[in-house]
Amino acid sequence: MKKNIFVLLLAAACINAQAQLSIGVKAGLNRYALTGEDKSYINRIHVGGFVQIPIKGMLVLQPELLYAAEGNGFEEENVKVSQNLAFVNIPLMLKLVTRMGLFLEAGPQVGLLLSAKNKESGNPDGDIKKFFKSTNFSFGAGAGYQFKMGLGIGARYNVGLTDLLKNEGPEPMKSTGLQVGLFYKFSLKK
DSSP states (O other), X not given: OHHHHHHHHHHHHHHOTTOOOEEEEEEEEEEEEEOSTXXXXXXXXXXXXXXXXXXXXXXXXXXXXXXXXXXXXXXXXXXXXXXXXXXXXXXXXXXXXXXXSEEEEEEEEEEEEEEEEEEXXXXXXXXXXXXXXXXXXXXXXXXEEEOTTSEEEEEEEEEEOSOOXXXXXXXXXXXXXEXXXXXXXXXXXO
16 A cells, blocks of 8 residues: 555655656765664665656655665674665655745655674674665654755654564664765756
């Protein structure tokens, strides 16, 4: 059902002949944690691109393609441990953009797991991808500002909806966190 709504919204926006598409690039910092027993935030990055498709008035549909490093960091028996997850995330944001440049956004995101590594201080990285599901669903909401020259700043909070562990533990493990970054939008004139 969610997939059908996503496809219908994307198709409707693309069919709009009056649309003036814009593309852009974005990058920034992630502050994520894996919920559960050892929840501790870790700083990572995200980088990628987006397309803006005007729908009507101040509404814009913004599909994105992002590389995002997420994970967890904690200390256990005086040993620092980090779980580093790398995703290709595909958010589909519905944005309300004002004439002044302020915007609000919200929408679903699907993430495809590229790698999962466990790192303990003093030891080589261990591959833990086999313990994680390959797909992660989340929901994001955010706000930001875009200057007239195309440069902008935004912040988004993503709430994990999927228990990432293949074999469920005592508590679900979900990837949840804040993204803050810069973007640049290029307008494509018809």
